[in-house]
Amino acid sequence: MPKNRTRTIAVGLLCLALMELLTCVAYRPPAVIPASDAGGVTSENGLRFSAERAIQIHRKLLPNEPHPAGSSQQAAVRERLVVMLEKDGWDVEIQSGKYAWAEANTVELFNVIATRSEWADFDIRPLVLSTHYDSCPFGPGAGDAGGCVATLLEAGRLLTSKSQVPQRPL
Numbered sequence: 001m002p003k004n005r006t007r008t009i010a011v012g013l014l015c016l017a018l019m020e021l022l023t024c025v026a027y028r029p030p031a032v033i034p035a036s037d038a039g040g041v042t043s044e045n046g047l048r049f050s051a052e053r054a055i056q057i058h059r060k061l062l063p064n065e066p067h068p069a070g071s072s073q074q075a076a077v078r079e080r081l082v083v084m085l086e087k088d089g090w091d092v093e094i095q096s097g098k099y100a101w102a103e104a105n106t107v108e109l110f111n112v113i114a115t116r117s118e119w120a121d122f123d124i125r126p127l128v129l130s131t132h133y134d135s136c137p138f139g140p141g142a143g144d145a146g147g148c149v150a151t152l153l154e155a156g157r158l159l160t161s162k163s164q165v166p167q168r169p170l
Contacts, residue, residue, distance in 0.1 A: 049154060057084070058150035066140035069099075070107035074134055081112055081133060081149070088157055090114035109134065116160060119169035126169035129155060 035053040061080050067073035082092050095111040112133070119126075131148035159170055 049158060053157075054147075054150040054154040057153050058146050060084070061149060061153075062146045067135075068140060069109055069134040069136060077133060078110055078112060084153060085112070085114045085156075088153070089116065089160065090156070091117055114156070116170065119166060122166075122169045124168045129170065 032052055033048050033050040035050055035056055061084065062077060063073065065073060067077050078094075082094070085092050091114065093113045093115070095113065096108055097111075098106050099109050100106045115126075129152045131152055132145050133149045135145075156170065159166070
């Protein structure tokens with residue numbers, strides 16, 4: 001390979017590496033807000049979501065074992081979810097229904113719906129935060145949507161903090 005071409009390739013690769021480094025520096029994520037930040041709100045930044053707090057919620061909510069839909073382990077996850085929601089001031093309603101697949105396979109599924117009574121007088125559509133917390137009956141459900149559930153619990157905690165004036169029900 002000619003010397004000139006080798007130098008051109010080396011300079012090009014060096015430039016690409018430098019651009020990658022600059023991009024990483026320019027787009028680094030913000031510092032993690034510690035779970036001990038009880039206030040959750042600052043005047044200059046508004047809401048402060050704590051991923052550390054969401055991880056703690058995830059660890060409390062989900063066991064380190066499978067919990068497929070219809071199992072006793074899934075019922076325990078649902079009970080922990082209800083306790084967490086009620087502790088944060090939510091009114092919880094459980095809906096149930098049957099899901100059938102194939103010919104003789106049926107599982108009972110449950111919706112956990114949380115609302116706030118102080119928002120009952122709002123005459124506007126609510127903002128709905130939604131995810132599932134179960135898995136298919138034949139899957140392990142070991143972490144299926146657990147991060148989503150923990151994120152919604154942390155977001156709900158922030159959006160219902162005393163320092164927030166809601167514009168619509170949640």
